[in-house]
Amino acid sequence: MGFRLPRITNTKTSEIPKGYFAVYVGESQKKRFVVPISYLNQPLFQDLLSQAEEEFGYHHPMGGITIPCSEDTFIDLTSRLSV
DSSP states (O other): OOOOOOOOEEOOSSOOOTTEEEEEEOSSSOEEEEEEGGGGGOHHHHHHHHHHHHHHTTOOTTSSEEEOSOHHHHHHHHHTOOO
């Protein structure tokens, strides 16, 4: 019996699987990532959300959560999260 590990995906479709949510990441040009909801419990991810709140408040111009960091930083950080 196999199991699937949660992962982030870069997707352009509007469908988001159950248990995931979309975030927009990047400094000038934003890229959409779909991440597991379980990341919301992780302190490192919560720090990113705090930065997003400081920069954008609760108004996110992309329509979803916008995280103000580089893609490389985001991928590095999320690769260290245990889900």
